[in-house]
Amino acid sequence: MSERILVDAKNTFCPGPLMELISNMKMAEVGDELELLSTDEGSAADIPEWINKVGHEILESFTKEDVLHIVVKKIK
Amino acid sequence: MSEKINVMLTTENMEQLQMAAMVASVGAVSGNDVSVFLSMNALKYFVKENNHKAPVEGEMGNIMLEKKVPPFLELFEQAVELGDAKVYPCSMAMDMLEVKSEDLFDYVGEPMGLTKFLSDVNQGQVWSF
Numbered sequence: 001m002s003e004r005i006l007v008d009a010k011n012t013f014c015p016g017p018l019m020e021l022i023s024n025m026k027m028a029e030v031g032d033e034l035e036l037l038s039t040d041e042g043s044a045a046d047i048p049e050w051i052n053k054v055g056h057e058i059l060e061s062f063t064k065e066d067v068l069h070i071v072v073k074k075i076k
Numbered sequence: 077m078s079e080k081i082n083v084m085l086t087t088e089n090m091e092q093l094q095m096a097a098m099v100a101s102v103g104a105v106s107g108n109d110v111s112v113f114l115s116m117n118a119l120k121y122f123v124k125e126n127n128h129k130a131p132v133e134g135e136m137g138n139i140m141l142e143k144k145v146p147p148f149l150e151l152f153e154q155a156v157e158l159g160d161a162k163v164y165p166c167s168m169a170m171d172m173l174e175v176k177s178e179d180l181f182d183y184v185g186e187p188m189g190l191t192k193f194l195s196d197v198n199q200g201q202v203w204s205f
Contacts, residue, residue, distance in 0.1 A: 013145045015102050019154050022105045026158060053106055 004033040017043040036070045080200030088117035090130035090137045096205040097151035104159025115166035156183040164188035
């Protein structure tokens with residue numbers, strides 16, 4: 001059963017949110033969903049770039065109350 | 077496409093250490109084959125017992141410290157642990173500082189000479205800080 005893992009990287013700067021996502025990604029199982037929270041504006045462009053390059057799947061991306069949420073599914 | 081990325085690190089300044097750490101960590105976690113060569117004034121920060129506060133060069137360094145960016149040593153460690161980067165201390169710089177492999181952080185690899193680093197660099201990108 002896959003689960004959604006919350007990765008709260010608010011108030012950290014580049015490349016902090018990316019590194020936190022990746023360290024959680026390593027521990028997750030294939031098929032798990034991770035929801036990253038970030039307040040770093042640079043990460044808004046950089047993190048989807050990484051996800052696409054490495055080959056995971058972005059399920060959802062939105063900003064709510066100045067916090068960026070990126071929901072990603074671990075593919076491999 | 078995976079690339080070979082070589083980082084030669086010789087500075088003692090915080091901003092450059094930080095930029096090198098970002099290149100190494102982001103490069104490594106994006107699937108590239110990253111090697112970092114530590115020499116000159118950069119090596120001392122990888123000695124466990126030493127002071128790890130690097131002097132700032134300018135305004136950006138102060139802003140980065142205030143905003144609490146991830147420290148460069150933490151990024152180098154993540155480059156190794158999350159991205160399989162290799163960090164090699166320069167054998168000459170180790171002799172000068174009189175440090176042994178066991179004095180360095182555990183994620184730092186075995187000492188390497190410049191000749192070997194230069195031959196490994198062959199056909200890869202080289203970034204120097």
